[in-house]
Amino acid sequence: MIYVNGRFLKQNITGVQRFAIELLYSLSKIRGDIVILVPNKEKILKLHNLENFKVIEVKGGDGIIWEQITLPRYLHSVGNPLLLNLCNTSPVFYKNKISTVHDITFLKYPQSYSWKFRAVYRIMIPMILRTSHKIITVSEFSKIDICNYYNIPRDSINVIYNAVSDQFYDKKLNQSEKKGYALAVSSPNLHKNFGPMIEAFQKANINLDLKIIGSMSGTFKSHNYEIKTKNINFVGRVNDEELINLYQYAEFFIFPSLYEGFGIPPLEAQACGCPVLSSNTASLPEVLGNSAHYFNPNSIDDMTNSIKEIYNNKDLKDHLIESGHINLKRFDWNISANKMNLIIQEVLGV
Incomplete structure (x- = not known):
């Protein structure tokens, strides 16, 4: 045994x-x-x-x-x-x-x-x-x-x-079926870097909501992000079925972490046909290879520019979706x- x-x-x-x-x-x-x-x-x-x-x-x-x-x-x-x-x-x-x-x-x-x-x-x-x-x-x-x-x-x-578990590999959507929001999976831990990411998203000033999965931590509450802007939406905890749906219909997924031993959420997003913006630190280049659009997580300006770039570039989104599916074959x-x-x-x- x-x-x-x-x-x-x-x-x-x-x-x-x-x-x-x-x-x-x-x-x-x-x-x-x-x-x-x-x-x-x-x-x-x-x-x-x-x-x-x-x-x-x-x-x-x-x-x-x-x-x-x-x-x-x-x-x-x-x-x-x-x-x-x-x-x-x-x-x-x-x-x-x-x-x-x-x-x-x-x-x-x-x-x-x-x-x-x-x-x-x-x-x-x-x-x-x-x-x-x-x-x-x-x-x-x-x-x-x-x-x-x-x-x-x-x-x-x-x-x-x-x-990535099999349930995340679901129907493929066209970009025209997306529902006008960016997606992130939150954590109150400092190394997850969500405060700077929210500031970068606000600074980008694009016509998209940012949906953040996870409980609204004290860190987020203290910054009062929901009052500052209406396009930051804290979704709360979700089950896998709800998570898959959110990945599938997002315009893109943002992963701003400063430190990850691996980082499963970007792979889940890729399995659902969602293009990935990712931090360029720790294990993430090893896990994502050339299948993500990288930014420096210590630079709000760099995050802001990456958000603007993917928002306005359908070819980049299509490329990231395709390279994401290729990347998943490694795992x-x-x-x-x-x-x-x-x-x-x-x-x-x-």
């Missing part, structure tokens, strides 16, 4: 949780021995389809207490099997494990996180790196970043890319799952 740390199943979906669940779906097509361990079955988010998995409830606390104490205690009681951890953390003193560290944003942009979060990760991550059989990350950029910061050899980390959850399976087999010695 391969046991999985299922703590993430009660968390809201971000790229980290998306990586975990999609990889497990594809891994379940290869292996029939996956068992997911959770602290409380009733708290699993309803959107997760776990019909193909055996899920075992291991009672005894929640959160980090469950992960660091209850989970390893249970594993010891069943013979210390291999534990697969897909969402940055793992029981630090349990050694028969594979762990995933997506990035080190908490070190590069500490302002994005609470002091408590940073303190826990500063202690846990180096211990996880030392006590895991294998470490997984999601891009060559993150691999180099982690290795350089912690001074560990590059061959100690394996790269497994994210991909596939089945390929990623096969890579993970080879790593599991190597650890198991089979």
Whole structure:
């Protein structure tokens, strides 16, 4: 049996949780021995389809207490099997494990996180790196970043890319069917860079609304963006069906992040036929290649100019849509799952 740390199943979906669940779906097509361990079955988010998995409830606390104490205690009681951890953390003193560290944003942009979060990760991550059989990350950029910061050899980390789930590949729309808005997916974290992006969009002064998916954070509220201009529209949290619809009908998608270990939303936009404007930093050039129109996320003027350029250029939009579809062929959850399976087999010695 391969046991999985299922703590993430009660968390809201971000790229980290998306990586975990999609990889497990594809891994379940290869292996029939996956068992997911959770602290409380009733708290699993309803959107997760776990019909193909055996899920075992291991009672005894929640959160980090469950992960660091209850989970390893249970594993010891069943013979210390291999534990697969897909969402940055793992029981630090349990050694028969594979762990995933997506990035080190908490070190590069500490302002994005609470002091408590940073303190826990500063202690846990180096211990996880030392006590895991294998470490997984999601891009060559993150691999180099982690290795350089912690001074560990590059061959100690394996790269497994994210991909896009099948549901995002939907009908292709013509540009004439678009509905007159630009789209972005928000986060209150500072490194996501949404304040400057909103300022750049306002400065561009184009005849489009900007729809921002995600909760309206305190950062946005403090700037009072909705009062300043009527064309900034905070959509709130949406489900995947609503997200796909928003991607499909957007004129273009903006991804202004200062730091990403991977960055799934631009690929989701490309799968839905939406041209992508992207920051030129961190892992994004690796993930997007020549399929995005890049800007400097530290320059509001550069973001403004990029928004103006794509707004007025149908040929550029068509080119980005086509190159986006080509770019997507590089990423596939089945390929990623096969890579993970080879790593599991190597650890198991089979």
